[in-house]
Amino acid sequence: MSSWLDYTINGLIVGNVYALVAVGLALIFGVSRLINFAQGSIYLVGAYIGWVAVVQLHTPLPLTIIVVAVAAAIVGLIIERFGLRPLQNSVRIAPLLATIGISFVLDQLVMLTFSPNPRALPSQLPDVRFQVGGGTIGPLDLLIAGVGLTSALLLFVFLRYTKLGWAVRATAQDRDAAMQMGVDVNRVNQAVFGIAAALGGVSGLLVGMYYNQIDTAMSLQATLKGVVAEVVGGAGNVPGAVIGSLLLGLVESYGVAVFGTSYRNLFAFLLLVVVLVLRPNGLFASARQAPPEPLTGTFIAPSRPVRIPRWALLVAAGIFAILPFFPVSFYVLQTLINAWLLGMLALSLTLVAGTVGQVSLGHAALLAIGAYTSALLSLTLNVPVGLAIIGGGLMSAALGTLLISPSFRLRGHYVSIATLAIGEIVSLVILNWESVTRGPIGISGIPPLSLFGYDLISPNSIYWFSFAVMVVLALLQGRLLTSHLGRSFRAIRDDDIAARAYGVSLNRYKSLAFIFGGFAAGVSGGIAAHLYSYINHETFNTQQSILALTVVILGGLGNVVGAIVGAVALVGLPEVFRIAAEYRILIYGIVLLLLVRFRPQGLLGTM
């Protein structure tokens, strides 16, 4: 029984670690309504600055903390001034995407400067430990808890009792009204970014000392856990973020206690989904916060889509169709095959995110469901590959829609967070459901693509097959969008309350969109499974979901041709930059930032 005390203490300790990240995220969300995906990268920068201070300059701990806080704050101010402020009057999605681009750039800069090898970041506190329960607690544990709680408390006081704090809160409630009342909104944003970045940097330092190691891959995990903790607590609520973090730590710890280590993150993300379904604004959302307007079209840029004449599309399709007759290398064809597969995923996402306004960050789960279904059907039941892929599409449509349906009642950012969680849950179920999915060993020996008994193994035939499937799906989707159904979808996106008032059943139409989109994504996953011949739980990961979202936004939300153009561009760009080796992701991040800056509505505009 005494072990429960230990599990509780451990949960609270790791919860404190999460809190350090979550508080910064909450502060930024509170003011800018922005999930700052670069927060994890600032945390990374803080950890490495701390390493330089401790290991190279031998600064004492208080000075280390000050150095890190100031340096990270400067990074935050630079991000705010040059990365985000120019996007102030553009669509909501633009700053979100910009933070993703910034995180690529920061992570790569740190990696290029310090090499990707992990480093030891020694704790500067004495190594004494106090016996608590069956375990022990050290001074660093207490310092982390102290920093987490103190910063939350200080922020609370700052927001409630200082003039700048009032300005922050006023801006958070209604940006335009605050501006009219004479609040310097830019200064508020700067202050918030500086504070959040300082907190993020210090958290990287402390967490690095806590584990005695830092590495350049730590930023994405930090962001993920921080976002979960923040949303559980109520996005934008600083004390809520602390409580959400502690709760997350406890749930993980108890999850490990009862079910074992491999289920750990499963419970973290289940907690998130449950909280979102029961209390869509988090546990401690402040009731007085005005909801953002418009409610679901948050991400949509008002723009005139670029109309591409039908003949031009036909010519382009014709050129791509006869491409293998020209002397192009198989490498180019394989790259285009990847583009067509990503194009199918992007069609799926552009429908649900662009046309219906349900931004999904867990779309790779649909790929995984389709891939596993198709692989298992053809391997264990000897279903012909062509039919198995269709089976994969149908399973993705059915199961995917069923899994995502709890998020139908959510709005704005919460939809994307819920789908992010569902994506992680699917991946963790695949890892743990060994009797069906073979767990971490994965599925190998998946039969190659074939159609009516003919194996499609030459790059040419795979190219034609995947291109044809994508074109058919795109034509169907184009037809769908011009129909009555398409208009209902856009009505939900533009104003769900008005749509409901006109008798549009939100859940039913959202389901229809996810069914259609799930099918396209599932087919893409199915083809990939037979193309690769081996898949495991890591084949379709979060990065794939983020890539798909980037494609869709790049092409123009809801834009069918845009999704395909975006897929070709984003599969092609890293390949073009291949000669740049270690620098290519850095270049890719910068290109992404420039695109967001100068063309936030996407290359072809929103439909």
Place this chain on the structure above:
Amino acid sequence: MSNIDRRSLVKGSLAAMMAGAAISRAAFAQSSEPILLGVSGPLTGPNAQYGTQWKQGFDLALDEIQAAGGINGRKLAYQFEDSQSDPRQSVAIAQKFVSDPRIVMELGDFSSPASMAASPIYQRGGLVQFGFTNSHPDFTKGGDFMWSTSVSQADEQPLLASYAVRRLGLKKLAVLHLNTDWGRTSRDYFVNAAKEYGAEIAITEGYIAEERDFRSTLVRVRDANPDGLILISYYSDGALIARQARQVGLKQVICAASSVYSPKFLELGGDAVEDVHVGTRYFPEDPRPEVQKFIAGFKKKYNGLEPDAFNAYAYDAMNMAAAVVRIGGADRKAIRDAFTKVKDVPSVIFGAATFDVATRRVKGAMNAELVVRKGQFALWDGKPT
């Protein structure tokens, strides 16, 4: 004779000139253009550190190969393409390599999904895919162009089990393993062997690669009351587990798989990894000349940096590739066949390495029983800790 008109004379001499040019170009290629290997591996993304370590090992091996006169007078070189260990990118790289006639064989990729997704392309393209970190049991089943010097876990884990159970006398074990294809396969081989040697497995816990917090896992371990902890981990997570095990008050003997063998394990683990036992495939004090040459060369080239296991795999892989190319020349199929012919290639990991033609893997990893003493890996002297 007079029938020979000027035109045909011109034609003939032109043809002769072109043939001459072709021959001289071929001769030129023979003499100075390097024999090129393709490498598909991570230089960016979450596994970037391993790609960096590969390069260090490759470059050292190439320096030595070039100094010894290269491959029959030609230089050996590699072209490293960054796959991020992502299957989508590794298949594109595979097509690139297969259709590039300069590439004579391929090394990599790092992870199983990335490597095995590319296997069908290499197999159909008739280009050897030489995976040297690919311990997935199905990797070499991809076809007769898939070869591997990755140590089979079927070989290695019984050696670790023997170290823990027979030599250290541990009877009740807790196994913590990375929940990947490698960790899972290793765990199964370890558990079977340990049971065979008479030990009881009290608990096994799989964790994901991104995991940083193991305190609650270790409470579970404590409650299972084992007398030894077995870590099937990489060096960074292995060091984390050891630290946190000591922090939550576990004092049991820790015994770790060779994959933690790295100076980084000592740096990241600090005092907590003192007395940790490691069954390893090589260690610096091994008097074998190939090991000493490798370590001395590595330290010289990289300013005193200590090499680790991944550096050694890459170094061995490049030397193996050189040995194979020496027999097979620049012909892809001949290179495939050469894998069946190479014998006793000097290597850090295997000693004299020879492929088992049936499994297309190398058998007989060396095993040394190490223990961390005073912050250094040392040969275990047989005394209990």
